[in-house]
Amino acid sequence: MSHRRIPIVVAMLWTGALGLHAQGTTTTTATTVHGRVQVVGAVEAGKTRHGKIPQTVVWLTPTTGGDPVAAMPSPPPSAASNLRLVQKHKSFEPHILVVPAGSMVEFPNHDPFFHNVFSLFEGKRFDLGLYEAGTTRMVRFDRPGISYIFCNIHPEMSAVIITIATPLYAISNVDGQLSLAGVPYGRYTLHVWSEGMGPENAQPLTREITITENASSLGVLRVPEATGQRMAHKNKYGRDYDEPTPNNSAYEQHR
Numbered sequence: 081m082s083h084r085r086i087p088i089v090v091a092m093l094w095t096g097a098l099g100l101h102a103q104g105t106t107t108t109t110a111t112t113v114h115g116r117v118q119v120v121g122a123v124e125a126g127k128t129r130h131g132k133i134p135q136t137v138v139w140l141t142p143t144t145g146g147d148p149v150a151a152m153p154s155p156p157p158s159a160a161s162n163l164r165l166v167q168k169h170k171s172f173e174p175h176i177l178v179v180p181a182g183s184m185v186e187f188p189n190h191d192p193f194f195h196n197v198f199s200l201f202e203g204k205r206f207d208l209g210l211y212e213a214g215t216t217r218m219v220r221f222d223r224p225g226i227s228y229i230f231c232n233i234h235p236e237m238s239a240v241i242i243t244i245a246t247p248l249y250a251i252s253n254v255d256g257q258l259s260l261a262g263v264p265y266g267r268y269t270l271h272v273w274s275e276g277m278g279p280e281n282a283q284p285l286t287r288e289i290t291i292t293e294n295a296s297s298l299g300v301l302r303v304p305e306a307t308g309q310r311m312a313h314k315n316k317y318g319r320d321y322d323e324p325t326p327n328n329s330a331y332e333q334h335r
Contacts (some may be wrong), residue, residue, distance in 0.1 A: 113140075113263045113291060113331040115298030117256035119305045128145055133256040134275035134306035137178060138298070139249035140260070140268040143288060164188060165229065165239055167195045172229060172239035177276070181224050181245040186240045188216035196232035198316045201279050203227030203243055206294070207316055234323040242273055258298065265292050276304030278311055293306055 117136045165182050166173045168190040179185060189195050189211055197217070198207040203225030208217040217219040221227065231237040248268075251258045272285040289298065315321050 082125055082146055109265045110262050111265070111291065111293060111296045113260045113296050115251045115258040116300050117258065118300050118302050119276070121305070122301050132254055133252065134303060135176065136252040136258070136272065136274040136301065137176075137249065138199075138251075138258055138260075138273075138301070139244050139246050139271050140263065140289075140291075141246050141248075141271065143267045143269050151188070165197075165241065166190055167197070167231070167237070170234050171237055173198055174239070176240050176242070178242045178244065178249065178251075180222070181243050182222055183243070184218050184220050185241065186216055186218055195237075196316070197229060198232055199227045199229050200316060201226070201228045202283065203241065207232075219220060226284060227271060228311070228313070230302070230311075230316075232316045235315075238313070240273075244271075258301070263291050263296070266290070270298060272301055273302065273305035274303035278281065279313055 083092055115138065117133050119321060142198045163177065163179050165177055166188055170191065174318060177185070187197050190213070192213050194210045194212050196208065196210050198206060200207075204219065204221050204223075204227045206219050208219070211217060221241060224243050224245050227241040227243065228238040229241060247262055250258050252258050267288065267290050269286050270289050277284075284302075285301075
């Protein structure tokens with residue numbers, strides 16, 4: 081299967097341009113942090129066997145002492161509004177969504193048939209049941225975590241919702257470069273999630289870092305390769321999907 085770049089949408093938790101979300105603080109003891117994504121085993125920088133470097137999300141959470149993030153501006157009330165994971169053409173749009181903890185995410189069905197959206201993984205467990213075209217469901221993502229989202233009818237459908245509780249985050253660009261502005265000096269846990277990870281990796285990669293005036297680089301972040309194929313998974317009952325998708329009138333849209 082040919083590799084297809086998958087769109088990633090990041091909710092504007094605070095404010096700023098796409099891919100550069102950590103905005104200023106009330107002090108001058110902050111810096112811009114940079115990093116670079118590299119695929120494990122890649123023989124040439126910026127390329128893999130299946131195409132470009134996979135989209136990668138990083139975020140920072142304080143580890144010790146005072147909380148430097150607490151001095152940063154609070155998100156506006158509208159920051160977490162209009163978060164949607166649309167079902168259309170037997171796929172989820174966007175494929176990857178980053179949201180602040182406590183957000184309500186809408187799951188509208190724009191296909192002319194039923195879907196059954198579910199997640200049985202670490203981030204948020206839910207089962208929306210069968211619902212028809214033109215209807216929608218809502219889910220609150222109340223705590224940080226990685227949620228792998230599937231449809232119990234269509235095995236080709238998959239998405240990821242990353243729920244975080246920090247304004248310090250960024251996504252990689254097509255060259256694998258990362259940049260977070262306005263990071264207060266201090267000690268952090270660095271969290272890394274990339275497209276090549278799957279449900280078997282319930283937790284992001286982590287390591288401890290210290291940000292100072294003279295130490296503001298994340299270095300090279302090595303991540304698994306993304307093959308571009310559909311994410312392997314079981315149905316909501318823990319069994320293999322029937323192949324092909326059942327041609328059952330229960331899944332067809334009523335005329």
